[in-house]
Amino acid sequence: MSSKYDSITDAITPTCATIKRTPSRASVSSTYSTRKRRRVSVASLHLGQDLARPLVPETPIEEINGDRFVTVRTSTSFPLNITPRTNRIAKAFGLLDDRVLSPTNSPSLYSDRCFRSLLRRSASELFSTSRAASLLSAKANLGARNHFVLALDGPGMSTDLFASPMAWSHANCIGVAFKYDVYFQDLESRAVVHLCRSSLSDGTVHSIDWGGKAKPYLLALGTTFGDVRVMDAEKGMQLVDWVDDGHGMGGMHWNGDVLAVGRAGGNVTLFDIRMRAEIANIMGHKRRVHGVKWSVDGHHLATGDDSGIVHIWDHRASNLLTNGDKNIRMKHKGPVKALSWSPWQHGLLASGGGSPDGAIHIWNTGKMAPSSGPVHTIPLQTTITSLHWSLHCKELLSTHGSSWAVPQINVHPAAHASAVGVENSLAVHSYPSCRQIVNVKAHSAPVGHSCMAPDGCSVFTVSPKEETIKMFRVWSAPDDKDKNEGSDMTFKSTIR
Structure with a gap:
């Protein structure tokens, strides 16, 4: 059991x-x-x-x-992709x-x-999303218009690309030199005034410059033989005449009552309008001084010569900051006429070289040290005739002459393409990226010189071979003041 x-x-x-x-x-x-x-x-x-x-x-x-x-995954399940x-x-x-x-x-490597x-x-995609252009930027102004707003005939201007035959005053007057004569036009009343005429013995007018905000009707002019004259445009009279014994003329720039004048012998002469006499003679260059530019605060003077050397002179110490050591010299491979001090960063200087240099160097003069180089370089392989920092945003404007053939063995093909693109044009670069954001063909011939408006929004360009002066609206003021100024100035007139 x-x-x-x-x-x-x-x-x-x-x-x-x-x-x-x-x-x-x-x-x-x-x-x-x-x-x-x-x-x-x-x-x-x-x-x-x-x-x-x-x-x-x-x-x-x-x-x-x-x-x-x-x-x-079963054999009877429907596929994920049913329709296109x-x-x-x-x-x-x-x-x-x-x-x-x-x-x-386990998860596949392909997955x-x-x-x-x-x-x-x-x-x-997230990081490459482009931000909307600021209303102050040249991209939203010059880039949107891509055209000049005013054109003036300018026959008889100096064909020398190192000349500075035009300037813009704080009284909104544009002054232009035609051979021996100097004219100015009030852009508000459109009245054209013949200011003065130099004699044959003094030579043609090479450079002109208006006084600062305190003296907007003060106009200085220099002839090819070295004669420097100061005129009162409001009264139409000559104030002083400084005669130089045989030295040619370079660039010039006002700093209050002091006028700095570059000479062909390499020296820079300082004149005081109050004393009506020469007060200093700066020796540092060995070739003709083409570029002369005071800093915004008036403490430093930047000068560039025909050999490509840039010097900084301290006005308070009366001493050259770049003359003690050869390695500290700011150097280009071509003549330097274009100089511009930043209005929003102390000690930031931009300099542009001519042929065969064709590059923009940006220097931090407040941190200069032996053998120190530029903080940024923009190679363009095109003659750079003038530079202007914007007053309202971190952008730099440059005007250009002709470009030249670039050996492809040393330069990337993209650099050659950009060189051809900025020929005879007006270009704007952002800072500190140094990226080109606007490029407008200004003239059919090389741009010899340019000047910026006192409000920092517009720029006049000169092309001696084309015999044309054009005004471009490049930037806008922060409060959009005078936004429509010049919008009706699309006609073509003559200054003579």
């Missing part, structure tokens, strides 16, 4: 063990989500009636799949990769690579 029941018990035990065993939490969580529930109901056992038949569950196992991922439209959407969101999860297979590519593309 015992043997009979022992055999029955042995037959039941494996079956019952199989039914009552509950899967562990670890085995369930590896395949299904924690939100899944597995409910198993087992038929009640009656030893007397059901020993002969096999035991099976009365209710099948019910599985609730609450996960949002497909665990295993969904195909494009899936491709845009990176869903065409192998992204179906599998409990056994990881595509996911990283998607992240890089998203990040690059």
